[in-house]
Amino acid sequence: MDLQDTRAVVTGGSRGIGEAICLELASRGVEIAIADIDEDGMADTVDRIETETDSTAEWYYVDLADPDLVDERTDEILDDLGGVEILVNNSGIMGPTAPLEDVTVEEWDQMMHVNLRGQFLMCRAMLPTMKDAGFGRIVNIASITGKAPLYNRAPYATSKMGVIGLTRTLADEVGEDGINVNAICPGSVEGPRIQRVFEKQAEARDVPYEQVEEEAKAESPIGQLVQPEDVAGVVAFLCTSDADRITGQDLNVSAGRVMY
Incomplete structure (x- = not known):
């Protein structure tokens, strides 16, 4: 499918992976x-x-922890765009890097509200218009941390495993409506966000930052971190007709750090 003149909502599109996704889709003619x-x-x-x-874009303030605001803003987006074919749930927060017994209930709840409930709310808001059109593409950004342990990151890992479960179940639920739902599980994506994670891990383990970064690279067969554009390219592919028969999958973009 040519993506020209399709419409996409991208959460968390202000920087990093989200910005790269917006630019990749826009380069293919998608209104963002x-x-x-x-x-x-x-x-x-x-x-x-x-x-x-050559594309156009608008931005909308949406706090994914606020269900009422999500509904209000998504109604506004649908009115402005006249419909949506693509939803990319990219927003997420890092949450605490700490042993589980030191994680507060407030930290746990905030993680689940943004990383998991936020994706549920966005899917719920966009599904009716996709069902009416008989077509849709939903791409949820999860993480390899939803598949493999990451030191002192239990809340984040739990939220991302939840995203994988949401993806699989929703794909089964809406397949007959012409809607494909997939997840992407990035590895360590180069940029300020993973730098902050490495800093917290280095502090928790009392080791140099460089050691944590090199250990992350060493877990990859090619010895590299992931680039935001790597994830963006897979998102765009999943939205095309080349991926018509790909749904309910969690695709790793991890430089080989996770292979299942």
Whole structure:
């Protein structure tokens, strides 16, 4: 399927993976609606889209921890775009890096509200218009941490495993409506976010930052971290007709760190 003139909602599109996804889809002619809480970052992404591509974009302030605001903003997006063919659930927070017994209930709940419930809310909001059209593509960004342990990261790992479960079950539920649902499980994606994770891990283990980073690279057969554009390219592929018979899958983009 040519993506020209299709419409996409991308959560967390203000920076990092989300920004790369927005730019990749826009380069293929997709009209973009960015949903995030980082207004300056969203404005910068819109500027890049309109400068570097022939597509258009708008941004919308959406706090995924607020169900009422999610419903209000998604109604606004659908009114503005006239429909949506693609939903990319990319928003997520890092949460605590700490032993489980030191994690507060508030930290646990915030992680689940944003990383997991937020994806549920966005899917719920966008499914009716996709069902009416008899077509849709939903791509949920999970993590290899939902498959493999990561030191002192139990809340994050739990939320990302939940995303995989949501993806598989929803794919089974809406397949007859012409909607494909898949997840992408990135490995360590180079950028400020993973740097903060490495810093926290280094502090918790009382080892140098460089040791944590090198250990992460060493877990890859090719000795590399993932680039945001690697994830963005797979998102775009899953939205095309080349992926018509791919649904309910969790695809690793991990430089080989996880192979199942």
